[in-house]
Amino acid sequence: xxxxxxxxxxxxxxxxxxxxxxxxxxxxxxxxxxxxxxxxxxxxxxxxxxxxxxxxxxxxxxxxxxxxxxxxxxxxxxxxxxxxxxxxxxxxxxxxxxxxxxxxxxxxxxxxxxxxxxxxxxxxxxxxxxxxxxxxxxxxxxxxxxxxxxxxxxxxxxxxxxxxxxxxxxxxxxxxxxxxxxxxxxxxxxxxxxxxxxxxxxxxxxxxxxxxxxxxxxxxxxxxxxxxxxxxxxxxxxxxxxxxxxxxxxxxxxxxxxxxxxxxxxxxxxxxxxxxxxxxxxxxxxxxxxxxxxxxxxxxxxxxxxxxxxxxxxxxxxxxxxxxxxxxxxxxxxxxxxxxxxxxxxxxxxxxxxxxxxxxxxxxxxxxxxxxxxxxxxxxxxxx
Numbered sequence: 001x002x003x004x005x006x007x008x009x010x011x012x013x014x015x016x017x018x019x020x021x022x023x024x025x026x027x028x029x030x031x032x033x034x035x036x037x038x039x040x041x042x043x044x045x046x047x048x049x050x051x052x053x054x055x056x057x058x059x060x061x062x063x064x065x066x067x068x069x070x071x072x073x074x075x076x077x078x079x080x081x082x083x084x085x086x087x088x089x090x091x092x093x094x095x096x097x098x099x100x101x102x103x104x105x106x107x108x109x110x111x112x113x114x115x116x117x118x119x120x121x122x123x124x125x126x127x128x129x130x131x132x133x134x135x136x137x138x139x140x141x142x143x144x145x146x147x148x149x150x151x152x153x154x155x156x157x158x159x160x161x162x163x164x165x166x167x168x169x170x171x172x173x174x175x176x177x178x179x180x181x182x183x184x185x186x187x188x189x190x191x192x193x194x195x196x197x198x199x200x201x202x203x204x205x206x207x208x209x210x211x212x213x214x215x216x217x218x219x220x221x222x223x224x225x226x227x228x229x230x231x232x233x234x235x236x237x238x239x240x241x242x243x244x245x246x247x248x249x250x251x252x253x254x255x256x257x258x259x260x261x262x263x264x265x266x267x268x269x270x271x272x273x274x275x276x277x278x279x280x281x282x283x284x285x286x287x288x289x290x291x292x293x294x295x296x297x298x299x300x301x302x303x304x305x306x307x308x309x310x311x312x313x314x315x316x317x318x319x320x321x322x323x324x325x326x327x328x329x330x331x332x333x334x335x336x337x338x339x340x341x342x343x344x345x346x347x348x349x350x351x352x353x354x355x356x357x358x359x360x361x362x363x364x365x366x367x368x369x370x371x372x373x374x375x376x377x378x379x380x381x382x383x384x
Contacts, residue, residue: 001039004039005041018369021059021062022058022059034056074129092201093114094113095111095201095363096110096198101373103365106126107121107125113177115143115144116188119149120148121150145169146169148166148167183259184196184226198361199360199363202361207227207284208227212283217286218240219288222242225252228252232256233259240267278316280316283322285321285322286326295331306332311344311348314348324380355381
């Protein structure tokens with residue numbers, strides 16, 4: 001096995017069990033192929049084993065801090081991750097089973113949807129274990145089908161081509177899932193990423209607990225309508241769903257029908273444009289946009305976008321009403337959300353009480369050694 005020699009300056013991070021090694025932290029890089037397994041050293045001291053991609057900014061991703069059989073390790077970790085999610089079966093039949101670095105399987109994401117699995121294999125190193133991964137899923141979960149939903153942009157950076165297709169069994173056009181006794185249709189063949197935003201499960205329930213009979217709810221960036229539908233099941237009088245995606249809004253229509261929700265309106269429009277002209281007022285507004293800051297360089301633009309959304313949401317929020325704001329970017333912190341909401345309230349002249357701090361659900365674990373694994377943050381405030 002080839003050796004990678006690191007600079008001494010990388011030692012504290014490795015001792016902290018961070019799984020990423022950047023190119024500028026490597027002292028000596030041998031001639032090596034993308035995806036190869038390497039041993040990592042500083043001087044003559046062995047530190048870890050991982051896989052390498054010399055063309056990637058994140059050049060090495062660590063798999064183990066001790067010498068071991070990597071095939072057996074990956075198989076064991078997949079089974080351990082699946083076992084750790086067993087408790088979720090009491091409330092849902094759809095959950096994330098592998099969450100990349102947080103499950104010590106960098107480059108691998110997998111979601112389970114009522115007997116079907118959607119996977120993302122996003123690195124050259126993990127691509128070399130594709131057959132082992134699929135065999136382990138089949139052996140452990142006996143799925144009816146597995147579909148590849150890998151991220152084309154990420155794989156391109158890794159020097160990989162992407163062909164999203166059914167890898168095992170069959171995948172129906174529509175899969176019915178249930179969480180907290182609420183039904184949703186999932187379109188794995190067409191939907192975004194791996195199909196449905198499972199990470200918001202506990203937050204959908206938490207936000208809906210504040211709904212009172214007669215509430216008017218605005219669900220911005222509604223995607224499949226999760227937040228609004230939870231609110232409808234809790235007794236909201238009316239829900240307005242806003243999204244730009246035809247597929248998402250078709251799902252909203254279907255999901256409202258599945259759950260017996262009749263008093264709703266669907267608006268196909270960019271949320272920024274919608275807020276520019278909206279004159280109706282609401283008792284609960286949910287702002288759950290896609291990632292505005294996928295890199296550190298996009299952070300300032302993201303903050304400006306959030307400021308606009310929060311200010312204009314507060315303007316149409318009724319007294320005693322609630323505003324839930326979410327960011328799914330690691331580069332936007334909980335403190336950022338607090339600061340943005342505070343400065344927005346100064347513009348609108350509101351006093352806001354913090355009701356809840358919210359994070360991703362437990363099947364999307366966050367490990368303290370890898371700060372980027374804590375990516376989803378949410379703030380629920382009430383206008384006083």
